[in-house]
Amino acid sequence: MANTIGMVGAGLSCSTVKLSPRPSSQTSRRFCCVKMAVSLDEKKKNYTLQKSEEAFNAAKELMPGGVNSPVRAFKSVGGQPIFIDSVKGSHMWDIDGNEYIDYVGSWGPAIIGHADDEVLAALAETMKKGTSFGAPCLLENVLAEMVISAVPSIEMVRFVNSGTEACMGVLRLARAFTGRPKIIKFEGCYHGHADPFLVKAGSGVATLGLPDSPGVPKAATIDTLTAPYNDFSALEKLFETHKGEIAAIILEPVVGNSGFIPPKPDFLAAIRKLTKDNDALLIFDEVMTGFRLSYGGAQEYFGTTPDLTTLGKIIGGGLPVGAYGGRRDILEMVAPAGPMYQAGTLSGNPLAMTAGIHTLKRLQEPGSYEYLDKITGELVEGILDAGKKAGHAMCGGYIRGMFGFFFTEGPVHNFADAKTSDTDKFARFYRGMLEEGVYFAPSQFEAGFTSLAHSSEDIQKTIAAAESVLKRI
Numbered sequence: 125m126a127n128t129i130g131m132v133g134a135g136l137s138c139s140t141v142k143l144s145p146r147p148s149s150q151t152s153r154r155f156c157c158v159k160m161a162v163s164l165d166e167k168k169k170n171y172t173l174q175k176s177e178e179a180f181n182a183a184k185e186l187m188p189g190g191v192n193s194p195v196r197a198f199k200s201v202g203g204q205p206i207f208i209d210s211v212k213g214s215h216m217w218d219i220d221g222n223e224y225i226d227y228v229g230s231w232g233p234a235i236i237g238h239a240d241d242e243v244l245a246a247l248a249e250t251m252k253k254g255t256s257f258g259a260p261c262l263l264e265n266v267l268a269e270m271v272i273s274a275v276p277s278i279e280m281v282r283f284v285n286s287g288t289e290a291c292m293g294v295l296r297l298a299r300a301f302t303g304r305p306k307i308i309k310f311e312g313c314y315h316g317h318a319d320p321f322l323v324k325a326g327s328g329v330a331t332l333g334l335p336d337s338p339g340v341p342k343a344a345t346i347d348t349l350t351a352p353y354n355d356f357s358a359l360e361k362l363f364e365t366h367k368g369e370i371a372a373i374i375l376e377p378v379v380g381n382s383g384f385i386p387p388k389p390d391f392l393a394a395i396r397k398l399t400k401d402n403d404a405l406l407i408f409d410e411v412m413t414g415f416r417l418s419y420g421g422a423q424e425y426f427g428t429t430p431d432l433t434t435l436g437k438i439i440g441g442g443l444p445v446g447a448y449g450g451r452r453d454i455l456e457m458v459a460p461a462g463p464m465y466q467a468g469t470l471s472g473n474p475l476a477m478t479a480g481i482h483t484l485k486r487l488q489e490p491g492s493y494e495y496l497d498k499i500t501g502e503l504v505e506g507i508l509d510a511g512k513k514a515g516h517a518m519c520g521g522y523i524r525g526m527f528g529f530f531f532t533e534g535p536v537h538n539f540a541d542a543k544t545s546d547t548d549k550f551a552r553f554y555r556g557m558l559e560e561g562v563y564f565a566p567s568q569f570e571a572g573f574t575s576l577a578h579s580s581e582d583i584q585k586t587i588a589a590a591e592s593v594l595k596r597i
Contacts, residue, residue: 171559173204175219180205201551201566206558211238213577216563224563225582229573231565232380232412232437235496235525236486237577243441243482250478256470263477270484271439271447274420276429277408281449282458283472287411287436288316290446293458293466294432295320295374298405300464301454304371308362310353312382312539312569313375315409315434319344353379353538354388359395363402372405372432373398377422380412380571382539384521384528392428399431405454411436411446412571415484417524418493425523438487441479444470492576496525499583500574504529506587514594516549528571542569549597556593562586 183190191197191205198205209219214237216226229235236243250263268281284290295318299305307320315321322337323345349366351358353375363370377392379385399406408430413422415438423429432450439445449455459465470476486492500522507529511518519534520527530536531546531553550568557564562585564572 171222172220173206173218173222176207177204179207179219195565195567195570198566200547200568201554203555203558205566206563213237213239214575214579214582222561224558224561225578225586226563227572227574227586228563228565229575230437230442232416232573233440233442233483234577235416235438235573235575236441236483237575238442240441240483240486240577242486243479246478246482247475250474253474255475256473258469261472261474261477263474263481264472267439267477267480267484270481271435271449274484275410275414275433275435275449276420276423277431277433277451278449279452280455281447282455282466283477284446284448284466284468285444285470285476286316286446287409287434288318288446289468290411290434290436290448291315291321291374291409292318294407294434294448294450295372296466297448297454297457297464298372298374298407298432300457302371302403302405304369304404305347306349306366306369307347307371308349308351308359308373310375310379310538311350312353312385312542313379313409314381315374315376320348323348323350352540353382353385354391355538356391356394356398359398363398363404367402370402370404372407374407374409376412377408377410377426377428378413378417378523378526379539380526380528382542382569383530383536383545384526384571385536385538385542386521386523387426388537392426396428396430405432406430407432407434409434413526414438415487416526416573419487438483439480440476441481441483443476443479445476445480486576493524495576496574497523499578499580500525500527502580503527503574503583503586506583507590510587510591510594513591516594517546525574526571527574530568552597553590553593556597557589560589560593562589 180190189197196205207219208216210217211226214225216224216238264283271281272278282293284293295307298307309315309321309323319340322340349362351362359373373395377387396406408423410421410423410433414435415421417425423433432448432454434446434448436446439447456462457464504520504522504527508518508520516531517533518529518531519536520529530542531549532544536542545568547568554564554566
């Protein structure tokens with residue numbers, strides 16, 4: 125494999141190839157070190173979340189827990205959830221006027237930066253024609269061609285409206301094509317909130333410490349088998365025990381919903397061989413990694429091609445979207461070409477297609493992924509070095525525009541390892557970083573994301589903030 129994974133630990137450094145910084149649009153945001161220090165001090169002094177607190181108290185009377193997705197409630201980190209007012213580039217502003225450097229990126233879609241001018245202009249033009257047709261439009265063809273030409277496994281694609289919907293569809297398709305009932309997923313991997321996947325799931329399920337979800341009948345999960353991520357022998361045992369019954373293995377090729385956990389060398393290639401030897405399908409859930417680790421996703425980065433792939437986030441450029449695709453002979457089972465039914469009112473809507481097209485066009489520019497690798501490496505190395513100097517047990521890593529770190533000595537190879545993290549310390553670190561103007565995901569068990577809009581100044585300011593916070597927690 126020509127590519128390398130950036131893995132750094134508290135006592136371990138990782139060298140990064142020197143690349144020239146991304147030109148231009150960032151230069152206008154440069155500021156000197158003296159101004160940076162003053163900004164941090166003033167931010168701490170004036171930091172308030174009074175308006176967010178008032179809004180959250182009102183929201184709790186209107187929506188379960190006051191939010192529309194559980195991790196936003198800050199239950200695992202404590203403190204006051206933030207209500208966002210606006211975003212631009214790599215920054216976001218809350219309703220109290222606080223400014224943050226954002227490493228969540230709307231949970232992944234904002235890889236070229238928030239509210240990109242070219243994307244907004246394209247959306248404005250598209251909206252003049254209407255926001256939804258409920259009928260085919262040419263924009264679907266354009267984005268489909270871009271996805272098929274980029275992702276090695278995809279010969280045909282079906283657009284849907286979310287990552288959850290994509291995983292629901294691909295699971296039904298795998299079972300329909302193989303005629304088998306059982307699937308294997310990995311502990312701590314999250315594939316949306318459909319019933320069959322809520323078994324030892326990651327993301328918000330891991331964040332809130334929920335074992336499974338009430339309301340999911342045993343019949344919905346009886347055919348869901350689980351194994352620890354990066355444990356190939358466990359997979360072999362499952363295939364021996366359930367010979368001829370397993371339709372597919374589904375996995376995040378790089379786990380992002382238990383924190384950032386990359387595969388061990390040859391793990392993905394070994395799974396590919398195992399599924400072929402047992403006439404089962406291999407499904408990569410690339411809702412998070414698709415177009416983020418490389419233009420062709422994790423499968424291009426690692427050189428392992430699955431049978432089916434799910435996508436989301438980036439291909440909608442910040443608008444609701446999902447997709448599943450793969451081998452033509454499998455996709456031709458999907459209605460109306462075949463008997464496996466799946467449909468969606470807003471699937472392929474012109475706004476999501478437009479935002480996706482223009483986001484992918486930007487990612488095609490030379491040097492995009494090299495730039496992401498450079499700044500993400502600097503960020504992770506800087507934070508872990510600061511942790512080491514402050515005496516904290518920490519480990520972490522990155523690939524291109526995706527990263528994570530844990531408050532544990534490591535290494536972290538699976539969800540059980542991730543759970544050895546000091547989550548109380550992470551919560552203190554998280555709240556401290558908010559006061560310094562840095563917004564990470566409000567959970568130890570979520571990956572972080574950089575974008576082409578993040579500048580070297582953003583990275584250095586974040587490292588300086590981390591040094592300050594890590595010294596005092």
